[in-house]
Amino acid sequence: MNDSKIPAWVSIIVLPLVNILFAFAFSAIIFLAVDVNPIEAAQTMINGAFGYQEGIGYTFYYATNFIFTGLAVAVAFSAGLFNIGGEGQAYIGGLGVGLVCLGLDHTLPFWALLPISMFASMAFGALWALIPAYLQAYRGSHIVITTIMFNFIASSLMVYLMVNVLNQKGQMAPVSRVFEASAGLPGFHTIAGWFGYGFAESPMNLSFLIALLCCVLVWLLLWRTRWGYAIRAMGSSPSAAEYGGINRKRLIIIVMLISGALSGLLSLNEVQGYSQQLKLGFVAGYGFTGIAVCLIGRNHPFGIVLASILFGILYQGGAELSFDFPNIDREMIQVVQALVVLFSGALSLMLVKPTERLFVYLDEKKKSNNTNAAEA
């Protein structure tokens, strides 16, 4: 990649922002197409996301999910692996959390339960990533395809378990019993209360802080450890990394285990935090959104937090939007999300060439001005 002609601040900050603006511009066209004023819509969304405390809580509750799945995609991406299976890994992670909470919520106090459920979410998520990882590393099957297949297998497995095993006796609904109140993660309003602050009740909970902690840990892992160095080396040039003595196969397994574990943590927010029971379909596309989050966040934990909040605004604001505008429902947000993935991801190189030409042109103009000035 020859970025040298473009200053760093342009390629790191300006170009990604312009790509997002493109996505928003096209979204605005679609809003217009369904008779919704895009400026009014944007105002409604921002008000819904930040205008009142409950809305803020919801925004950060959604952001929590996106941080986990965004980090999961980013860790794998750093190693040049595309983990498209966050959806299934988070789903199975939820199974882990659910089993722990259902089994131990009567016997263990919260402080003892949390480490176990956390470990379970990570272990189950990692396990679901382990098989595709093994197949990629040792059998050469493409990880994108296997993780897609594993999403479907996870979903069928969960349907089977929820319908036949984990539902309440004598009831048809595929949901488990609600956990003991003591097992649930404390909401942000409760945590704020401990410090003497009041905050409206919302689904935002302790897992947001865990998500932030994960960001720091991922940053440390990728940029401050030998493993991180090996991961990034493999991402930028697998053959060079292998020549440099890095065990590629082992690293693929390690990276995917970490990635799966991060996806699995999503279920902490959804299962132990929000619904406090196991039910079907709680991952609801958050795993795929993680891809968008990772692309906008440019693979960096700090960027991922910002991108997650952006998507939190889109989700919460989008819910608000569907109350106010009869022409719109939540699917509209998926369109915006798709355009973001398209412009920030698939078309991210579109603007590089023209920008390069622009800077070359400016450069030459400056030079010729200088020579003109010197001659005069």
Added chain:
Amino acid sequence: MYENIILVLDATLRVSAPLILAALAGLFSERSGIVNIALEGKILSSAFAAAATTSVTGSIMLGLLAAMMTSTLLSLLHGFACITHRGDQIVSGVAINMLAAGLTVTLGRYWFGLGGQTPPLSNDERFTSITLPGADAVADVPVIGLLYSELISGHNILVYLALALVPVCWWIIFKTRFGLRLRAAGENPHAVDTAGISVAWLRYRALICAGILTGIAGAYLSTAHSAGFVPNMSAGKGYIALAALIFGKWKPVPVLFGCLLFGFLDAMAIRLQGAELPFIGEVPVQAIEILPYVLTVLLLAGFIGRAVGPKSIGVPYVKSR
């Protein structure tokens, strides 16, 4: 027993048809070197286009045309991102799938106000089943009668089209100059370029073929298999087709059998719901549902045969100077 077998095979053909069309679409694009996980989104959006156009104009042919145009446009978008701008083919595919899932419901709600569905189509706005000549006459003949009247006759035109397209695609990809070049673009694009042939234009043409085929698959879902569009009606068929494509090792005839196998499993899953099997007991439907995915994973892993894709698949081609 015999009648049951015929009925299951009959259902197999009906559920396999869109898989065959979509898998052939995947065959064109992947053979030319473009990963196509966007099949799902293209099927979904063309299903919507077909049902919406048909219910507005009343013409099923216009519906089919709209379906093919819609998915070709999405194909071109895919090409614009990953051929012209060398974007990541998987990211682009994910974007198209999301776009299709979101836009179909948004536009459907706005146009028809039915929560994302299109108005139900009447029978003359659909591809209905065709009774082949003599089907009624031989229906009472033992063995052959049932075979002909139930299994071979009585499908809609798109089922026959899907089956007929398998040898056609085989011929195009393996027997024509275009096909040879297309396969070369997927294996060794440099060689194609050296011969003075544009890799980009070849890949674009492959994507257009894929667009037309997925368009038919989508139209099949909403105007032949059912009577109208419902949100997310493709329900993973694009991914199953992708699995069948891998299962058939990127070759038309094995791909056909992959699709028929997965269609058969689907038909069995519906029939076996709640049924007790001898020795095994009740088989959970989900266990049959996941078989296509499990089989594909096993095949990819080389535990049952080996599936090796085109060499340059997924790699954007950079013209050397």
